[in-house]
Amino acid sequence: MRSDKVNRITKTVLAFLFWMLVWELCALKVGKELILPDPFAVFRTLGELVTTGKFWLSTLTTILRIIAGYLLGIILGILFSVLTCTFKTADALISPLIRIIRATPVASFIILALLWMGKNYVPLFMSLLMVLPIVWGNITEAYRNTDERLIEMGRAYSFSRMKMFLYIYVPSVLPGLKAACMTSVGLAWKSGIAAEVLSQPKFAMGSQLYYSKIYLETASLFAWTEVVIILSFLIEKIFKYGFEKLFARIMK
Template identity: 40%
Template sequence: MNRGAISRAARVLGVAAFWLAVWQLLYQSVGQEILLVSPAQTLSRVFELSGQADFWISAGVSLYNVAAGFVCASFLGIVLGALCCRFRFLYQLIYPLLSAVKATPVASFIILALVWLQSVRVPAFIAGLIVLPIVFGNVCQGVAAADRELLEMARVFRLGRWKTLRYIYLPTVAPYLAAAFTTGIGLAWKAGVSAEVLANARNSIGGRIYGAKIYLDTADLFAWTAVVIVLSVVLELLLLACFRRIPWGEGKS
């Protein structure tokens, strides 16, 4: 491991230690476990829960809900973004709707979705609904940022639509997509788990959080929240690692 990697790891550990210390001090100041539990209690409860089969079932169900919504919304956002950049009238038609989706409180959509859909489908729907405008907007920005001189050169030399897409548009849009995915995966977890809580979805993390709230089990509430954070971070890192392996614009012409 090189010196730069060691330095970055040390900074990450230092920041984590700082906030854990703040959490511990707050716990000691409050002095009431019904309001706030310690980091050690939270970690201990996570280990206890991880030894139960229900823990993995709940984590798997929530992971499926979030992943399904995220993947469907990302695909739809990319397709809509590309079409809207090609057909301006379509952009003018869709943009107000997606702007309204971004501005509307998530709780409103969850309540409406509970009326429209079966409760088991609501978390994935809500997760996708929150991600869709982000991916769509970033794709549109990425296409708009394409170098006009390169596009003109491609037209003059008759590069063709496929090669223009591969060697000009894709490398330009890729950073915008990476930013959309990084932001979207965290919001998908927040929205999806919130939908599970309001829907009281069985065998899900949101359902476990709802149960912890009902029984005033603060340790479980913090433990499940920590699980959501860890899953979100791990999924984001895996997604970005896969994203970086894609050869954007590389290869033989």
């Protein structure tokens, strides 16, 4: 078991070193830091960035903004799904709306959102918009696939509406909700950053990416991208761990 873990870590480190080497060789071959800076220059820039207040303020604001959008997306997804499953009229109204949201390109929504709201809210709105259809879809499908035999059992034993909801429907949809929450974390993060790049709020990682591009600071662009990737990885891990624990507890 332990040697398995050591093997896995060794493999990851070796793969990392391999790609660093590939990167370094490519940078040497290109020979222009403006197009492809070498890994050392990028890490040096990253080292400089983390000592500035702007870095921490931008990072923290981005994290808070995207998490807020993500959680709101989950809440609204649940709410829309409950309405869809409860009222036929709501189903007729909400289902096409969600289909439109799914089909619309992210960039179109970002531009529209820029017209509708302050630029500080666009990333939050975009994260929300990416999460909502996934949560809605998973819950609605799970609700519709609830075991008919259990529903009949509930009817036979005169279960109240509340009992039906708590003991039959909620446990039936929980796995779908869990899957939706877990798969949409990464999506919320990426779409939130993309929205920041286009809307450029004052303190935001996406804005820093945009400024790096504008001022041709390619090393800084790479450094910020690295931070985005590392945070994406960490946030996904933390949320997945948190949801595993939370849902295990609810299911008990």
